Amino acid sequence: MNCYDCAGNGHTTPAVAICTSCGAALCGDHTRLETHDQNQAATPGNPSHHRTRSLVCTNCDSVLRAVAA
Structure with a gap:
């Protein structure tokens, strides 16, 4: 499996994790x-x-930080 953001x-780039949000x-x-x-x-x-x-x-990190602010 490869990184979704890198593919875009x-x-x-090989993936090492899965986003728990998306x-x-x-x-x-x-x-x-x-x-x-x-x-x-x-x-x-x-x-x-x-x-x-x-x-x-x-992407989810920036959204979560904006919601928390």
Whole structure:
């Protein structure tokens, strides 16, 4: 599988990830790492903290940043 964004630019680059937002195949140059802190109540009075991550393409990254602003 090849990078969707590179193919649009006329290049063939192997994909290393899939965008969790739109599902496009991505190379390392077109992949952005998003991290999220999540707190969940595992049991009453004992919260559980997790840091999750997701890989998104540069297009989805710019849209998500604009929505968050």
